[in-house]
Amino acid sequence: MQEELFTSGRNIPNIDPSLQIWHWPISLYLFLGGLAAGILFFAALFYILNKEKTYPTAVKIISVVPPIALSLGLLALVYDLNHKLYTWQLYTTFRIESPMSWGAWVLLIVTPLSFIWTFSYYREVYPGLESKLKLFQKFKFLNTFEHFIIKNRRHIAYALIPLALILGVYTGILLSAFNARPLWNNAILGPLFLTSGLSTGAAAIILLSKNTAERHLFGKIDLALIVIELALIAHMLMGYYAGSQVQLEAMQLLVGGDFTVMFFGFVVILGLIVPAVLELMELKGYKVPVIVPAMLVLIGGLIFRFVMVEAGQLTRFLY
Structure with missing residues (x-):
C-alpha cells in the first residue's frame, strides 16, 4: 500500500473536482461563427468597394457558406444545451453586460x-x-422579394460589416468573460479570435476562387492576418508570463503541458507559420497548390478553438 501525504486540500488529482461542461459542439460553433464572420465581412466590404465583378468569389460565390456555417453552428450549440426547449427565453431580454446576450x-x-x-x-x-427547380415560376412573390433585396443590397452590406466584426470578436469575448478560468481571462482573446476568423474566411475564399488576381489579393490579406495573429498569440503568452501564479500554471498547459503539441505543432507551426511561408512563396512567383495553405489555415483555426476551449476548462483560481 502506497502512502501519500497531502500538504494542501486544493488541487488534488482525482480528488478535487474538475468541471468540464463545454465539449466539441462549442468549439465547432466558435469556429463556424468566426468563419462565417470573416466571409461576410469580406463579401460586404468588397461589394461596397464596387469590386463584385473583380472578386466574384468573395462577394457572390462563397456567399453560400455563411448561412450553412451559421446553421450548423447553431445546431451544434443547441445540441450542447441541456434544456433545448427553453432556448427561446434567451431572446426575451437583452443584457448589455452579457457577452452571451450580445452573441445571441x-x-x-x-x-x-x-x-x-x-x-x-x-x-x-x-x-x-x-432552371431545374423553377422556384421563381412557382412562387411569383420571389421576383418582388429579389428585386427589393438587390435594390437595398448596399444597405445590407453596410449593416453586415459591423455585425460580422461583432460576431468575430464575440467568439473570443465569450471565453474571456469567464474570469474564473485563468487561461480564458485574457483581453487578447477577442481580437485574436476575430483575426483568426478573418483569416479562415480569406482562406476559404482562396480555396474556392478560380481567379488568379483574387487568389493573390486574398493571399496577401491572409498573410497579413497570419502575421497579426502570431503577434497576438505572442502577446497573449507574454501576458500569461507577466500574470499571477495561476496564470503561469494555466499557460503551462500550452507551453510544456498536455496541449503543447496541439497548440504549437498544429496551430502555430502547421496552421500559421507554414501557410504564411507557402503564401509568401506563391506571391514571389513559386508554384504552390493553393489548397495546401488554405486547408492548413482552416484546420489550424479549428484546432485552435478546440485547444482553447478544452485547456481553458482545466484551469482555475486556487489562491
Whole structure:
C-alpha cells in the first residue's frame, strides 16, 4: 500500500473536482461563427468597394457558406444545451453586460441576413439550379422579394460589416468573460479570435476562387492576418508570463503541458507559420497548390478553438 501525504486540500488529482461542461459542439460553433464572420465581412466590404465583378468569389460565390456555417453552428450549440426547449427565453431580454446576450442577438440578425445575401445572388450564381427547380415560376412573390433585396443590397452590406466584426470578436469575448478560468481571462482573446476568423474566411475564399488576381489579393490579406495573429498569440503568452501564479500554471498547459503539441505543432507551426511561408512563396512567383495553405489555415483555426476551449476548462483560481 502506497502512502501519500497531502500538504494542501486544493488541487488534488482525482480528488478535487474538475468541471468540464463545454465539449466539441462549442468549439465547432466558435469556429463556424468566426468563419462565417470573416466571409461576410469580406463579401460586404468588397461589394461596397464596387469590386463584385473583380472578386466574384468573395462577394457572390462563397456567399453560400455563411448561412450553412451559421446553421450548423447553431445546431451544434443547441445540441450542447441541456434544456433545448427553453432556448427561446434567451431572446426575451437583452443584457448589455452579457457577452452571451450580445452573441445571441447578433446571431439572430446575422443569420437571416446571410440567407438574404445568398438569395440575392441565387439566380446569377446558380442559373442551372434555378432552371431545374423553377422556384421563381412557382412562387411569383420571389421576383418582388429579389428585386427589393438587390435594390437595398448596399444597405445590407453596410449593416453586415459591423455585425460580422461583432460576431468575430464575440467568439473570443465569450471565453474571456469567464474570469474564473485563468487561461480564458485574457483581453487578447477577442481580437485574436476575430483575426483568426478573418483569416479562415480569406482562406476559404482562396480555396474556392478560380481567379488568379483574387487568389493573390486574398493571399496577401491572409498573410497579413497570419502575421497579426502570431503577434497576438505572442502577446497573449507574454501576458500569461507577466500574470499571477495561476496564470503561469494555466499557460503551462500550452507551453510544456498536455496541449503543447496541439497548440504549437498544429496551430502555430502547421496552421500559421507554414501557410504564411507557402503564401509568401506563391506571391514571389513559386508554384504552390493553393489548397495546401488554405486547408492548413482552416484546420489550424479549428484546432485552435478546440485547444482553447478544452485547456481553458482545466484551469482555475486556487489562491
